[in-house]
Amino acid sequence: MLYIIIPVFNRWHYTRECLESLRRQTSQDFRTVVVDDGSTDETAAALARDYPEVEVVTGDGNLFWTAGVNAGIRRALALGADRVMTLNNDVVAAPDFVAQMLLAADQHPNAVLGALEFDANTGETIYGGERLDFRTNTRYDLLEELPANKRTGLHPVTYLPGRGLLIPKAVTDKIGLFDEKRLPHYLADFDYTSVARRAGFPVYCNYDAKLSTYPEESGQTLTRKQRSLKGYFQHLFSIRGGGNMVNFTHFALKNCPKPYLPYFLLNGYARRLVGYFLH
Structure with missing residues (x-):
């Protein structure tokens, strides 16, 4: 069932x-x-x-x-x-x-x-x-x-x-x-x-x-409706933040093949740091 x-x-x-x-x-x-x-x-x-x-x-x-x-x-x-x-x-x-x-x-x-x-x-x-x-x-x-x-x-x-x-x-x-x-x-x-x-x-x-x-x-859409420093911080670190850096790190460490991990992490961090203001 x-x-x-x-x-x-x-x-x-x-x-x-x-x-x-x-x-x-x-x-x-x-x-x-x-x-x-x-x-x-x-x-x-x-x-x-x-x-x-x-x-x-x-x-x-x-x-x-x-x-x-x-x-x-x-x-x-x-x-x-x-x-x-x-x-x-x-x-x-x-x-x-x-x-x-x-x-x-x-x-x-x-x-x-x-x-x-x-x-x-x-x-x-x-x-x-x-x-x-x-x-x-x-x-x-x-x-x-x-x-x-x-x-x-x-x-x-x-x-x-x-x-x-x-x-x-x-x-x-x-x-x-x-x-x-x-x-x-x-x-x-x-x-x-x-x-x-x-x-x-x-x-x-x-x-x-x-x-x-x-x-x-979606939480990501709601966070970005009115961009602000508070919203930026929430985007990167809040439990509901679509760009949460800690969550991304855990995902990467669990799923990315080790040879590709350094670039995958650096690229992902960069995208999250700037992406809030681009979308």
Whole structure:
């Protein structure tokens, strides 16, 4: 059984939209676990009142993304999950999203799978996975490489984000859960899927499974809306900072081949130091 793990903190309107999209799935062969990390809005009451089918795990407000996801996965595994999927609450799943993910998972039972993403506001395709060349710290965007008529099926990638990330139990059995100690929020998903790939599990973006997302709601986007010295410091060192230098260092040390590590680190530090002001 597939268990879908959704970590939330407030923003009930997004969570409701996400859960409603799950109710509309053509395949209902899954269960949902919401990890409510101390929400202060109507989340807890609305979940209990309107979504009795949802399993709720409660946090104290200090879990952040990684520990929240891990808490949900532990609960799912205790309930008998043989597959788990992490899903952000600010996404809307296409009606056949689960069906397409399960189809691919049945055909590739040891693969880690992600989804093709669209901007919920414009309908534009915005994410289809990427490959990273650690030698030069160069990212290759699959959407730029694939013509429109090839945007179907599975495509191998270096890592995947946690938005609609399907993980077989064989992966958690071998490499454990997400690294909540060193990567409490950002990069935990890229790290986990990169570690899984290096452990021998294929990592694919499934172009037949589609999600709509709200890019403007990402922490990185919000931090950069009004650039300031405080925002710059948060970008580089805050637990929610998209350019967090410590997180990047941990990711690099765990995933970059040693011969390429010095350049990868220096290049990555430079990009983070100046990137806040360029994007």
